[in-house]
Amino acid sequence: MISQEKIVEIRNRASIVEVVSDYVTLKKAGRNYMGLCPFHAEKTPSFTVSEDKGIYHCFGCQTGGSVFHFLMQYDQLTFPEAVERVAKRYGIIVERSDRHLNSDGSEREVLYRINERAAANYQKLLFRYPDGEKALEYLNSRGVDEATARKFMLGYAPQGGSGMINLLRQEKIPLQDAVRLGLIGQRGPQEFYEKFFARVIFPIVSPAGKIVGFGGRVLDQRLPKYLNSSETPLFHKGATLYGLYQAKDGIRKSDRVVLVEGYLDVIALSQHDISYAVATLGTALTVDHARVLSRYTKNIIALFDGDDAGQKAAARSFEVFVEAGLLGRAAFLPKGDDPDTFVRRHGKAGIETVLDGAVPLADYFFSWLEGRFxxxxxxxxxxxxxxxxxxxxxxxxxxxxxxxxxxxxxxxxxxxxxxxxxxxxxxxx
Structure with missing residues (x-):
């Protein structure tokens, strides 16, 4: 646990205005600073930061707190993680003993370490295991080069398993924790099995850089095409976006984000220098997804296939954006294309032309209704x-x-x- 004295030292040495300015454009307003709240949609600034008091407060959504609470809310960090983030920024050395962590922090840290160990093992099997060549050939056929595979920490789970169970036992990690994370399943008191096998592995990373779950793309066509981690203490599918960790700097720099459906869509776009793409893990867009994106930019473009299913998805997404208090835009690919195939054929210029032609979802929704009724x-x-x-x-x-x-x-x-x-x-x- 980090001592209370050290926490006070870090808070006193930190400038909350400097930290918040990394995420929000602030303007001087008397003794304080003001900007648009990153936690809800608004046009008139109601988000205030006080350097003197070391706090922030939004008069619109009533959120507020210290510099640590801001990072916890914005980047989904635990309190110890937020303290360490601020300490690192200001060059403050923090000594922390895991045996003194509170129960919640300790539990989450253990789960994060299991995921990190699993990801490292999957990645090693992709690049060093002979059977990993099958997965590399598949990725190569999808246009994914080694640099991109490493950037997204891609891995491989062989047909016979990755050796995860033995690895955890050797490191004296309770298998029940891996069961909770959805990495392994349990048939009996001492009978465990791996959930991911014969699949390319896509680690799912939080905005703070923590591995929260995994997705697997099948190589054996007899199995379901994609498998995601189940809901866990770390992973909530309806609020998690694939690629956000890798894309967040690109989103801030370009002041826009493109929302797609699948892992390989994000990876293909990133490889073609579209560095601001994220995916909804193959599920329908949720209000939580939209609100997470609004922390980084209000300029959200949802990219859809041009078929009937894509048009219906665009109409549904409009209702989600409305509920989140946001105005999104929609862009459509030609029928038969998805972002992966389109960008590989037409390159960065082609996909940017499509994105630049995006229309307000409100206008699209109205036109869609006219076409429907x-x-x-x-x-x-x-x-x-x-x-x-x-x-x-x-x-x-x-x-x-x-x-x-x-x-x-x-x-x-x-x-x-x-x-x-x-x-x-x-x-x-």
Whole structure:
């Protein structure tokens, strides 16, 4: 445990304005600094940082705390991790004994170490194990070179297993901890088996650089194509984005992020110098995903396949962005393409042309509804009902279109005699 005296020393020597400025653009406002809150969507700054008091506070979402709490909230760190991050920035040496950690911190650290050990073992098997050549050949066929494979810490789990169980036993690591992480399964009191085998392994890394889970892409086509870690104390699929750790600097530099579906989409884009791509681990976009991205940029582009499934996914994602209080954009690839195949064929310039043509999801959603319900009287009525389900203060231009549609509805109803106007100005059916 880090001593209380050392924690106070680190907090006193740190500049909360300097630390927060790495993530938020701050402007001087009297004795304090203000900026747009990174924890919720807003247009008027309500996020305040006080150097004198060493705290931050948002008057919009009521979050706040010390420099340590900011890093814990922004980068999903534990308290000891946040303290060590600040100490390292200011060149303060911290001595920490694992046997004195609190139970929660100790437990998480043990789980993180197991994941790190597993990732190192998988990577060794990819590059040094004879059977790993099959996985390397597969990656090569997908255009992934060795430098990129190492950047994303890719690995391999052989058909007969990676030796994980024996490795953990040799290091006296409780197998039950590996069961909790989804690395191994258990059939009986002393009967364990590996979950990942005959697969290319994709470590899933938190924004803080901690390995929280794994994905596996099958080489044996008789097995399910992809396998992800189950929900664990470290891994929550609905709030985790693949590639965010590798992309966060690129996102801040370009002030935009492109959201794709799969591991290899992110890797292919990164290899072609699109350094701001992340993936939803093959699942539908969630509100938590959107809110995590909004901490890094408000300029979010969701990249979809151009088929019917992609169009439906775009419409669904609009509703997610609305619930998160964000205005996303949508870009579409030609039918039959995904980001991986498209960027390998057309390169960086081709994919950037697609991204530069992204349209506001609000506009797309409205057009999609028109295509779905038509422009007839009945269709417009159905559109109005769908639109009324959504609430987002930032959709002013879209709201104008809605009002125009409702006005057209009223005029048509009035001409047909279905609606009349009383002297009070109310509508009567």
């Amino acid at each position: 038509g422009k007839s009287l009945e269709g417009k009525s159905q559109i109005a009902g769908e639109v009324a389900k959504n609430r987002c203060a930032g959709l002013s231009r879209w709201r104008v279109r809605l009002v125009a549609t409702l006005a057209a509805l009223w005029r048509q109803w009035r001409r047909t005699g279905i609606v009349t106007t009383s002297r009070s100005g109310r509508w009567w059916a």
